Amino acid sequence: MTAFRRLESQDATVRVIQVGAGSMGNAWLRNDQVNPDIEVVGIVDLNLDAARAGAVAYGDPSVPVGTDLLALIAETRPDAILDITVPVAHHPITTDALFTGLPVLGEKPAAQTVAEALSLAAAAEVTGELFMVSQSRRYNDQLVAFRQQAALLGDLGTVSTEFAKAPHFGGFRDEMDNVLLLDMAIHPFDSVRYLLERDPISVYCDSYNPSWSWYRGDAAASAVFEFEGGIRYTYNGSWCAPGLETSWNGAWRLSGAAGSALWDGDNAPLVEVVDGDGSVDALGSVGDGIAGSLAAFVHALRTGTVPDGEVHGNVMSLAMVEAAIESKDRGVKILIDDVLERAYAKALATEKRDDVRAQLESWTSVRAALQGVAVDAR
Ligand SMILES: NC(=O)c1ccc[n+]([C@@H]2O[C@H](COP(=O)([O-])OP(=O)(O)OC[C@H]3O[C@@H](n4cnc5c(N)ncnc54)[C@H](O)[C@@H]3O)[C@@H](O)[C@H]2O)c1
Structure with a gap:
């Protein structure tokens, strides 16, 4: 369409x-x-x-x-x-x-x-x-700048998101299955597709509930996705991780042949290019x-x-969530x-x-x- x-x-x-x-x-x-x-x-x-x-x-x-x-x-x-x-x-x-x-x-x-x-x-x-x-x-000018920086890094190899928060929501989230993967992880999963402009191939995922968790379902998960071009995306998240919390967007690292970029999710992303200055043009705001x-x-x-x-463009982000849940349920890599x-x-x-x-x-x-x-x- x-x-x-x-x-x-x-x-x-x-x-x-x-x-x-x-x-x-x-x-x-x-x-x-x-x-x-x-x-x-x-x-x-x-x-x-x-x-x-x-x-x-x-x-x-x-x-x-x-x-x-x-x-x-x-x-x-x-x-x-x-x-x-x-x-x-x-x-x-x-x-x-x-x-x-x-x-x-x-x-x-x-x-x-x-x-x-x-x-x-x-x-x-x-x-x-x-x-x-x-x-x-996706509507975040810092994420847009991070994607511009990604284009300076040559062949991309590795992307990671570390997510650590400790919210007490009450309500439906406290009782739902797979609460972190279902309710939260779709945000970084969708963002990484935007960042890389590529789609996922496979995932291996484990999820668990720390002993002090106030959620019924698993509030923590680690997943490794393979993306088109062999890029690996690692997600490590927890919704019951008090102290030194990350931003709601998580803390990101992106590595390529020509350098790396970091985004803490709340401030302008940083980039270091081996042979270059790493500057990008400011674009109009996306809101x-x-x-x-x-x-x-x-x-x-x-x-x-x-x-x-x-x-049509969004379904693959939901597929990443469903694949991660299937992987942790079956204990195998899922295509x-x-x-x-x-x-x-x-x-x-x-x-x-x-x-x-x-x-x-x-x-x-x-x-x-x-x-x-x-x-x-x-
Ligand atoms: N983008 C974000 O950062 C973000 C944050 C929180 C929630 N959400 C999403 O927003 C949506 C709503 O979440 P929420 O936290 O407001 O939930 P909520 O439970 O607080 O509110 C949902 C409302 O929908 C009503 N409702 C349920 N079924 C209905 C139906 N068939 N017809 C009419 N009304 C119906 C309920 O009565 C309730 O008032 C969810 O899809 C959630 O994933 C997104």
Whole structure:
């Protein structure tokens, strides 16, 4: 899929319904409020009180609220949907929205599983609507500079991320399986694909729960990915590592034939090139976090430019998570292509819509279908 439906007007405010008004939903509503291109015309949440509180957070308690997305779409006729619900709800909400003729910007992950994400990629093709996943950590000028530095290092060999935090969230994360890999690791996994502009081949992963962990599921993991070109990416993370914590982006090291670069995740990255000065040109800002992804979504709808996070380009980041979990469960190295093929078979077997299944069947290979859209068109 290389094209999707654009908005007719280039400068009219984009009228959105936001689904999901929990903790991240409230952050989004405040983000919506300060974006002059966005008008929230409805808020949907299964918990009506949360939707009402969301309207207050947005700064307009008169915004229509409800528990039924299709009913509120019929009532308010929005231009687009923002899906900030829990992962299990991403597939049904996005499918409903796309088949109502509306583009979707959804929180990560694209869906609960790679199989569901493939179904959504096919649904976007059938409907011709944009489905963009908000992978907010890509919107970081320091990461952009780090990628520019990577281009100075010659052949790349090794990338690593050390992640150490100790947050007490409470709520669903304390009880979920594979909490670090499922809820957090997708951020650096997606960032390394952006950094290298390459896709993963395989992974070996181990995960564990330190004795003092306050999470039920494994809160720590170590993974080694092989990327195209033989580059190795090592991730070493823990969500119950108090003291000397890293930034939320983690601490990064990148090594190549001509030098190395370091990024602590909070400050400008450093580079040392053996024969050169390592300077890079300052580029225009990509914005910061969810503000950047919302602006990119609006820009994409107005111009037809494929944004970072378009579902086809995003699925591989979720595949990295699923492959890492399969590896630690089975104790063996896992090929990403095997994960994609199994997900594809599951998507075909479980798809409820005939039109989406027919679209999936038309794919000659999953990798080829996913590469139909540029990973980074910024
Ligand atoms: N980008 C980031 O840094 C970041 C940070 C935190 C959370 N997230 C993501 O944001 C999403 C939401 O996380 P959260 O922490 O706000 O969760 P949350 O549990 O605080 O809120 C989710 C809300 O969605 C509502 N909801 C659930 N199913 C629904 C449905 N079918 N229809 C309508 N409403 C529904 C719930 O009632 C709840 O109010 C998740 O996908 C999560 O991974 C991203």
